[in-house]
Amino acid sequence: MKLLLHTCCGPCMTAFNEYFVEKEIEYSAFFYNPNIHPYKEYLKRRDTLSSYANKIGVALIIGESFMQDKWERDFNQLNGYDRCSNCYGIRLSETAKTAAAIGFTHFTSTLLVSPYQKHELIKQICLKEADKFGIEFFYEDFRTLFRKGQDIARQNDLYRQKYCGCFYSLDESKFKDKIDWD
Numbered sequence: 001m002k003l004l005l006h007t008c009c010g011p012c013m014t015a016f017n018e019y020f021v022e023k024e025i026e027y028s029a030f031f032y033n034p035n036i037h038p039y040k041e042y043l044k045r046r047d048t049l050s051s052y053a054n055k056i057g058v059a060l061i062i063g064e065s066f067m068q069d070k071w072e073r074d075f076n077q078l079n080g081y082d083r084c085s086n087c088y089g090i091r092l093s094e095t096a097k098t099a100a101a102i103g104f105t106h107f108t109s110t111l112l113v114s115p116y117q118k119h120e121l122i123k124q125i126c127l128k129e130a131d132k133f134g135i136e137f138f139y140e141d142f143r144t145l146f147r148k149g150q151d152i153a154r155q156n157d158l159y160r161q162k163y164c165g166c167f168y169s170l171d172e173s174k175f176k177d178k179i180d181w182d
């Protein structure tokens, strides 16, 4: 198996890394998250992941893309579920396409570790994209690894974000006032 891991951020990658090392699965990480707004936050999550991948010796492909204008223009009439569905679609389609183009046999996503994400929807979209690009989707219910991942992130002093990513989720965040933008 040659696996490409769509990676939303450093903290979510930690548990996957332990899991893959234990199972002796070789993988590369792929950062493609145009949903992270504002740009300052995008850079913070990208750079946190980049340093962590470098530290643990995992190859990281960065697909630079920042799409706040698309979220403002195309998503503002959508309800939360449809907005997330489109958001997952954009990121996971690009992952499956990239994986197939570079010669990976499988892909999966760190989004599957979070109990706060729409797990079944992510799974459904991954299966559809796998089919579309002729590649396998590697699935497990990785939510069981969530707490462990958070602990590893804390031990490594990784930046842990306080909202999902888009400016809509920033507005809704209970921790909005605690965000340090520096």
Ligand code: SF4
Pocket (backbone or CB within 6 Å): 035, 036, 083, 084, 085, 087, 088, 164, 165, 166, 168, 169
């Ligand atoms: S809440 Fe998260 S998954 Fe949903 S649209 Fe915003 S960034 Fe994407």
